[in-house]
Amino acid sequence: MARIPDAFIDDLIARTDIVELIGARVPLKRAGREYQGLCPFHDERSPSFTVSQTKQFYHCFGCGAHGSALRFLMEYDKLEFLDAVEELARRNGMEVPRETRQRNEDGHLRQMFGILDAATHWFSGQLVASKRALDYFARRGIDAATRERFSLGYAPEGFDGLKNALGTDPESLRLLEQTGMLARSDGGHVYDRFRERVIFPIHDRRGRPIAFGGRIIGKTTADGREAGPKYLNSPETPLFHKGRELYGLWQVRQAHSKIPRLIVVEGYMDVVALFQYGIATAVATLGTATTPEHAELLFRNAADVFFCFDGDGAGRRAAWKALESVLPRMKEGRQAAFLFLPEGEDPDSVVRKEGSAGFEARLAQAEPLSEFFFREQAADTNLNTLDGRARLAERCKPLLENIPDGAFRDLMFQRLSELTGLSQAPRATTPVSAAPRRRSDARAPRLSLVRNIITLLLHNPALGLEIHPPYRFAHLRQPGIGLLIELLELIHVSPSIRTGAILEHFSGRDEAAALEKLSLTEIPGDSRGWQEAVVQGIEKLVAQTREQRLGELKSRDLSTLSSDEKRELGELLLARA
Numbered sequence: 001m002a003r004i005p006d007a008f009i010d011d012l013i014a015r016t017d018i019v020e021l022i023g024a025r026v027p028l029k030r031a032g033r034e035y036q037g038l039c040p041f042h043d044e045r046s047p048s049f050t051v052s053q054t055k056q057f058y059h060c061f062g063c064g065a066h067g068s069a070l071r072f073l074m075e076y077d078k079l080e081f082l083d084a085v086e087e088l089a090r091r092n093g094m095e096v097p098r099e100t101r102q103r104n105e106d107g108h109l110r111q112m113f114g115i116l117d118a119a120t121h122w123f124s125g126q127l128v129a130s131k132r133a134l135d136y137f138a139r140r141g142i143d144a145a146t147r148e149r150f151s152l153g154y155a156p157e158g159f160d161g162l163k164n165a166l167g168t169d170p171e172s173l174r175l176l177e178q179t180g181m182l183a184r185s186d187g188g189h190v191y192d193r194f195r196e197r198v199i200f201p202i203h204d205r206r207g208r209p210i211a212f213g214g215r216i217i218g219k220t221t222a223d224g225r226e227a228g229p230k231y232l233n234s235p236e237t238p239l240f241h242k243g244r245e246l247y248g249l250w251q252v253r254q255a256h257s258k259i260p261r262l263i264v265v266e267g268y269m270d271v272v273a274l275f276q277y278g279i280a281t282a283v284a285t286l287g288t289a290t291t292p293e294h295a296e297l298l299f300r301n302a303a304d305v306f307f308c309f310d311g312d313g314a315g316r317r318a319a320w321k322a323l324e325s326v327l328p329r330m331k332e333g334r335q336a337a338f339l340f341l342p343e344g345e346d347p348d349s350v351v352r353k354e355g356s357a358g359f360e361a362r363l364a365q366a367e368p369l370s371e372f373f374f375r376e377q378a379a380d381t382n383l384n385t386l387d388g389r390a391r392l393a394e395r396c397k398p399l400l401e402n403i404p405d406g407a408f409r410d411l412m413f414q415r416l417s418e419l420t421g422l423s424q425a426p427r428a429t430t431p432v433s434a435a436p437r438r439r440s441d442a443r444a445p446r447l448s449l450v451r452n453i454i455t456l457l458l459h460n461p462a463l464g465l466e467i468h469p470p471y472r473f474a475h476l477r478q479p480g481i482g483l484l485i486e487l488l489e490l491i492h493v494s495p496s497i498r499t500g501a502i503l504e505h506f507s508g509r510d511e512a513a514a515l516e517k518l519s520l521t522e523i524p525g526d527s528r529g530w531q532e533a534v535v536q537g538i539e540k541l542v543a544q545t546r547e548q549r550l551g552e553l554k555s556r557d558l559s560t561l562s563s564d565e566k567r568e569l570g571e572l573l574l575a576r577a
Contacts, residue, residue, distance in 0.1 A: 004082075004085060004096060004097065005097060006493075006505065007494055008096070008097055009070070009085065009504065009505075010490075010493075010494035010496075010497045010501045010505070011094075011494065012070070012088050012089060012092065012094060013056060013068045013069055013070055013088075013498065013500055013501040014494075014496045014498055014501060015094070016069040016091065016092060017053070018051060018056050018057065018069045018072070019035050019051050021073075021091075022037075022051050022069075022072055023035070023051075025040065025076060026038070026049070028051060033052075033053075033054065034050050034051060034052045035051040035052075035053070036049060036050055036051075037051075039062055039063060039065065040076055040258075041060060041065040041075065041076075042062060042063040042065075042332075043333075048060055048062035049061075052499070054498070055459070055498055055499035055500060055519070056068060056069065056498035056499060056500035056501065057498075057503055057519070058072060058500075059516075063332060064332075066503070066516055067503065067504065067507070068503060068504040069500065070084050070085065070088060071504060071507070073087055075300070078253065078301055079205070083205075109239070111171075111175055112175055112179050112237075113208050113210075115166065115172065115176060115179055115181070116179050116181075116210065116211075116239070117208065118166055119162060119166060119176075119181055119209070119212070120151050120153065120201045122153075122162060122165050122166065123153025123154060123155060123162075123199040123201070123212075124151060124152070124153045126153060126154045126155065126156050126161070127152060127154040127198070130156065132217065133154035133217065136217050140273065140348070140352075141273070141276060142276055143276065146272060146275055146276045149251055149275065150200065150248075150251060150272055151203075152199065152200060152201075153201070154197070154198055154199060155192065155197045155214060157195055157196045158192070158195065159191040159195065160191060160192060161192055161195075162176070162181060162194070163176065163191065163192055166181075167182070173190070177190065178238070179211075179239065180193060180211065180212075180235045180236075180240070181194075181212075181234075193234070194214040194232065196217065196218060197214030197215055197216050197217065197232065198215050199212050199214050200212065200213040200214070200215070200247065200268040200272075202234070202240070202245060203251075204239070204245070205249065205250065205253075206250075207250050207254075210237075210239040210240045210245070211233065211234035211237070211239070211240035211242075211286075212233070212234050213231060213232070213233050213234070213247070213286070213287075214231070214232045215231055215268070215269070216229070216230055231267075231287065233286060242286040242288050243288055243291040243293055243294070244291070244293045244297070245286060246264075246283040246284065246285065246286075246294060246297060246298070247268055247285075247286055248271040248275075248282055248284060249283050249301065251271075251275065251280070252280060252282070252283060252301075253301070255275075255280040255281075259281065259301050259302040260281065260304070261302050261303075261304040261305065261306060262282075262298050262301060262302040262304070262305050262306070263279070263281050263282045263283070263306045263347075263363070264283055264284070264285065264290065264294075264298065264306065264307045264308065264322070265284050265308045265347045266284060266285070266308075266309065266310075266318070266346070267284060267346065267347075267348070269348045270282065270347040270348045271283060271284050272348075273347065273348040273351055273352065274359070277351045277352075277356040278356045289321040290322035292325045292328075292329075294325065295322075295325040295329050296329060298326075299329055299331075303333050303334050303335065304334075304335045304336075305326070305334075305335070305337075306336075306337050306338075306363055307319055307322045307337070307339070308338075308341065308347055309339070309340055309341070310341055310343065310344075310345070311340035311342060311343055315341075316340070319340070320376060322338075324399075327369075327403055328403065329404075330369070330403050330404065330408050331406065331408075332406045334408075335369070336369040337366035337367060337368050337369060338366060338367045338369070338372045339362055339363055339366040340367070341362070347359065350362065370411070370412060373396075373399075373412075374396070374415060374416075374419065377392055377395050377396055378392050378419070383419060383420075389419065389420040390420070392419060392420050393416065393420040393422045396416050397416075397422075400412050400413055448478075448480070449540055449541065450479065450480040450481060450484055451480055452537060453484060453533075453537045453538065454483065454484055454487060454518060455518045455519075455521055455523060456530050456534050456537075457488070457491065457534070458487075458502060458515065458518055459499065459519070460527060461497050461498065461499070461502060462491075463530055463534045464487065464488045464491035464492070464534070465491060465495060466531065466534070466535060467534065467535075467538055468492075469489075469492075471485055471488065472542045473541035473542050473544070473545045475545060475548075475549075476541055476544055476548060481541075487502070490502065490505060499519050502515070502519075503515060503516060503519060546572055546576075547576075549568075549572060550569070550573070553565060553568065553572070554569070
């Protein structure tokens with residue numbers, strides 16, 4: 001957002017008909033001044049999902065999902081922020097403004113994407129021409145349709161096949177090296193990174209190749225073992241960060257309008273083989289443990305996530321790493337489970353032996369996160385002794401405290417209590433929004449004067465256009481004064497701003513949850529009454545500021561006041577009279 005002006009974002013959201021945008025994806029019916037439908041972010045039978053055309057934001061009273069048109073595209077269409085901005089801009093016939101430096105960077109990034117796309121096509125062409133590579137996929141049961149779905153390819157032997165094909169000028173050579181397609185020897189010689197390997201392009205969330213994985217075939221040592229590392233991945237580049245990407249996610253998104261679940265496996269061939277057998281929900285981490293970024297990405301795409309690992313020690317350690325990343329993200333409605341395969345087996349081999357039905361049957365027996373968590377934590381403790389139960393409690397509590405507030409957190413602490421006798425679950429140490437109440441129960445307790453003004457401005461931002469700087473209440477020592485001033489300044493910068501854009505502006509900040517709650521509070525009266533309430537409220541804040549200043553001056557010895565302060569004191573006393 002830093003390189004796209006906030007005023008443009010506000011204008012973009014204001015120009016977007018949020019009802020039209022969401023209605024194209026979710027059936028909506030008019031309900032009074034607003035629209036309602038079944039929430040697309042959690043399963044429900046009666047509609048609790050509301051879209052407000054006047055406020056330009058949506059809210060679910062069941063699961064708490066809320067936001068502007070921009071947020072909806074990010075959550076429903078699974079777009080990154082910049083991609084969502086560009087999509088809204090395209091819909092509204094607007095051009096996204098960027099700084100000159102950013103435009104130059106964007107141009108260079110497009111060149112990098114272009115060279116990787118060219119490399120993908122070159123590898124695909126080499127696969128068609130290689131009997132050895134085609135035989136490899138045939139032995140693994142991978143047909144032409146699946147090879148095409150994943151853009152599979154082949155890097156032939158030799159050190160300069162790709163280099164000679166695409167590196168026809170100094171700029172192309174530089175791009176190939178920057179994107180990790182070429183490596184450099186200690187002596188400075190540049191050569192193809194991938195050689196004698198079947199190639200698995202790694203796509204970003206828009207389907208663009210950003211990196212590659214390669215599995216060696218045909219190259220063996222004297223004793224018959226495969227020469228070199230079995231798998232080789234692209235290095236980290238400006239386009240590729242392995243801790244943030246999941247192989248196969250693009251293909252999963254293409255296969256489902258709403259992803260029912262995700263199955264996390266360890267290898268490229270596991271993903272491809274599961275797709276071949278009709279299980280089109282598999283993704284793989286890229287040679288690294290499951291990171292918090294992976295966990296967030298997984299749950300942004302599906303509420304149910306299965307982790308599939310080997311049953312050996314390494315597999316269980318990988319599973320525990322995944323659990324540590326997932327646990328702090330177990331919000332309401334999310335589920336995680338762990339499937340451990342027999343030693344020596346992987347999803348590729350299992351699905352080929354047992355078919356999709358056999359693999360699905362194994363998934364049905366996957367161990368829920370809760371069971372795996374307590375079994376692992378209690379593995380070397382004796383729960384028949386007080387010391388053992390105390391050890392388990394001390395191990396579990398720090399991890400369980402990271403779970404967001406909600407039913408799952410409560411039940412995990414309840415299970416710990418059953419195992420150890422620990423009687424009470426501490427509340428979450430960081431504020432986590434509970435699911436908001438239904439509109440019929442959304443009336444808030446009596447608000448302070450500042451919060452009341454903020455609430456009115458959230459419901460009708462145009463009311464703030466009557467309040468002009470300088471703000472004579474700016475030095476009033478009351479909670480929310482700084483937020484009120486920032487809100488007024490935002491309204492004056494973007495006079496047409498709506499509620500949804502305001503909430504988007506504060507997204508990710510500490511004030512966001514409070515503003516969301518205030519935006520849902522019912523307020524009586526009409527716009528004329530609201531305008532009077534805002535003006536009168538500001539006048540009261542100014543009066544309180546004068547009283548605060550009067551108290552400060554009166555508390556000091558008169559002899560210590562400057563002539564200006566004495567004059568100010570007299571004016572304040574006169575104004576009070």
